[in-house]
Amino acid sequence: MKQRIALKAALCMQSRLVKSYGHHMIVEGHSFYSFPDLERIAKASVGELRSIGLTRMRTEAIKAIAVAEHEGGLPSVRDVERTEDLPGIVRELTRLRGWGLGLLS
Known part of the structure; x- marks a missing residue:
């Protein structure tokens, strides 16, 4: 998400x-959030994800990556x-929307 936008905007998204x-x-009056499960992102609609301020292209890329990982389509670090x-x-990953050579290098 931080690839082509300002860091502040990326952190906000x-x-x-x-x-x-x-x-x-909530722990001792402080709110904490875990990073979302990929399954939850994979099941979210494009419209739902867009409502948090993501562009259509970023939304589609995030969904494609979440779906691929949820379905076991991404190699593990060990792999x-x-x-x-x-x-x-690299060829396998760059087939996914949003994964270019710049991101993988």
Whole structure:
């Protein structure tokens, strides 16, 4: 999310995403939020995600990544560390909307 927008704007959008889709708890009078489960983001509609201030393209990219991870379509860190076919993993990831070579480098 921080790739092409100002850091302050990215952090604001991230905060809205966490507060809207993360789990909320109160500890000693202080509010805390967990980062949202990918399943919850994958199930959210584009309209719901757009309502927190994300552009359509960012929304579609975040949803595509969440759906791929939820369905087991993304390699784990361990897979990446152990692979002898790193170019194959890069090709696989760059097929997803929002994952370009700039993000992966």
